[in-house]
Amino acid sequence: MCELTIVRGGDSRAVSAEAGALVSDLLRQAVPAFALPCAGNHTCGKCRVQITGAVEPPDESERRLLGGDDLAAGIRLACSCRLAGDATVTLEAEGNSKIIAWNQTPPFEHTESGxxxxxxxxxxxxxxxxxxxxxxxxxxxxxxxxxxxxxxxxxxxxxxxxxxxxxxxxxxxxxxxxxxxxxxxxxxxxxxxxxxxxxxxxxxxxxxxxxxxxxxxxxxxxxxxxxxxxxxxxxxxxxxxxxxxxxxxxxxxxxxxxxxxxDMLSGGVQLLADIGTNGEMALAKDGKLLCCSTAAGPAFEGAGLSCGMPAAPGAVRAVWREGDQICFETVQDQPAKGVCGSGILDALAVMLETEAIDDSGFLEEDFAIGGSGVQIDQRDVRQIQLAKSAICAGLITLLEEEGVDAADVERFSIAGGFGSSMNFDSACAIGLFPAALRDKTGFIGNGALGGASMLLMNKSLREKSEHMAQQATELSLSASPAFMDYYVDCMSFMEF
The missing domain is CATH 3.30.420.480 (Domain of unknown function (DUF4445))
Structure with missing residues (x-):
């Protein structure tokens, strides 16, 4: 038996394990908040930890993902590192991510008490x-x-x-x-x-x-x-x-x-998108509700990007250009540690403007976000390219299915944490959603939580929401030839 001492912030605890145990397995049990974005498939390189003591040497995939400097500094990937004896792992004390609870709801009657x-x-x-x-x-x-x-x-x-x-x-x-x-x-x-x-x-x-x-x-x-x-x-x-x-x-x-x-069924042509790991969208027209979902992946939330992170302190959340200077802002004005979803959108818009990438997304060399020390590589560009194409193609397919042009939409509501600090100009510039929606776009916060609170405080709305869900039509994008065509078209970094 060996012992792994886990140090996090000012706390430490020891757990017993067999020799050969994966550090990630031990952390997943002892520290539920420890993230494994790629589920331990050795592809993302995000589960970096500082380890001292008796551990097995890194394999080829770990050496490739980390590089010699990190390994020399005692950095290992928890999903690859195995114990050979007693060891100590030090986890960085994380700041709280920017998680959205604020929401906007229409007026409704409160019928419940307590x-x-x-x-x-x-x-x-x-x-x-x-x-x-x-x-x-x-x-x-x-x-x-x-x-x-x-x-x-x-x-x-x-x-x-x-x-x-x-x-x-x-x-x-x-x-x-x-x-x-x-x-x-x-x-x-x-x-x-x-x-x-x-x-x-x-x-x-x-x-x-x-x-x-x-x-x-x-x-x-x-x-x-x-x-x-x-x-x-x-x-x-x-x-x-x-x-x-x-x-x-x-x-x-x-x-x-x-x-x-x-309140998108209140009349007119209204569009809603909740952009997260899943991109869920709904279109209301003439009292009808058409919905779809597309797999955007976790790139907009920082996962899967080389320097990606949630919108926690130190995340680059905004990027812009002043003359020849690339400027940036981080969450809570902390030293830059990585880039979150809103920051990567801005960065890509600046990269297009400066021709660091072309509309195909080709990047000749890594792009540095000012003096932040955060860089965007070709794989990052491709990850966002796939995600933004899925969202934009989904919206266009939804509109086309109902014979609606983007210019006919009266209100476009964006829900979810990613939209809270999104620059709509950057989103349109890279083709995240059709440019005709720019001036009709508004953020409603955590719409899911807002709707749940309405159902909590007025039980009669439950029957209404159940009927609404039963009557809604789900458009299967995986079976839609139009979606596949738009998906390819929307790969380009340009306004649509």
Missing amino acids: YGIAVDIGTTTVAMQLFDRASGAVLAERLAENAQRGFGADVISRIEACKTEGLDVLSGRINSQLERMAAECMQEAGVDHIEESVVTGNSTMLHLYEGLDPASLAVVPFDVQSFFGCMSRHTLAGAPVYLPRCIGAYVGADIVCAILAS
Whole structure:
């Protein structure tokens, strides 16, 4: 037996392990917040840790991802490094990522009394708010990284982890996290009892919360075990939990809640996009609702990029040009450590402007973001290229399906944390969404959480949302020839 001492901030703890144990396996058990963006497939190089002591030498993939300087400094990849004896691993104390709880909802009647909790389980983050249901006052909130992130950055990796690690493990991880967050909220607000909770999320997250096997969500014909729109078999803080209805396997309850919060069925031609690891979109026209989902991947949230990171302190969040100078701004004005989604959009727009890349995305040499020490390489450009093409092609296909031109859209609402600091000019410049939408675009915050709070405080809206989800039409982009054509076209970095 050996012992791994884990040092994080001012805390340390020792765990016992067999020789040959992967450091990532030990960290995933001892530090649930430790992230493995590529689920330990040795492709992203993001699980860097400082290790001293008896460990096995690095293999070829680890040497390639790290390089000689990092290895000489004692940096290793947790997913590749194995114990050979006693060792100490030091984790960098992370600042809190910028997780959005703020949301905008239309006026609605508060019909319920007592206290309640609204939760949005995102693939990357979890947001929770405790309400006085009669007044609508937020009494406490908790924002955190999803405790399942040690099993990969996207829903497919989580589904695969259910096969290797066990469904109970992933389900238990998120249930335990919500119980802890709820207890903290109640303690902060001085509340000892809640009446009810509403928990929303995409289809995969709700399957995992409920302990339903999500395997069928990953294979054609993408069957779901439940569309929800029902009471959970779980309780939260000892109170019943309502789960809003999903539209389909990849158009989940989160977008249904965001539709409710955006009030997009109030009339006219309205468009909504929740841009995250999944890009979920909805178009309302003449009282009809058409929805779709596209796999954007986690690049907009910093995962998969060489210097990518969440919008935590030190993340480059804005980039612009003043004359020949490349300027930048970081979250909380901390020294630059990497770049988050909004920063990479700005950087690419500047790269186009300065012709560091052409419209095909070709990058002759790594691009330095001013004096930040953060660089963007060709693979980063390609990751964003794939993600932005999926979003733009999805929006164009959705509009075309209903015979609507982008110029006919009266309001374009963007939900989700990525949109909170997005520069719409940069988004249009690189072709993230059609340029005709620029002046009609507004950010509604965490629409999923906003809609969940509405369902918490007015039960009659639940029937409305369930009917809305049942009547909505899901457009399958994977079966759409038009989407594939637009996907190829939208690869170009240009306005559409």
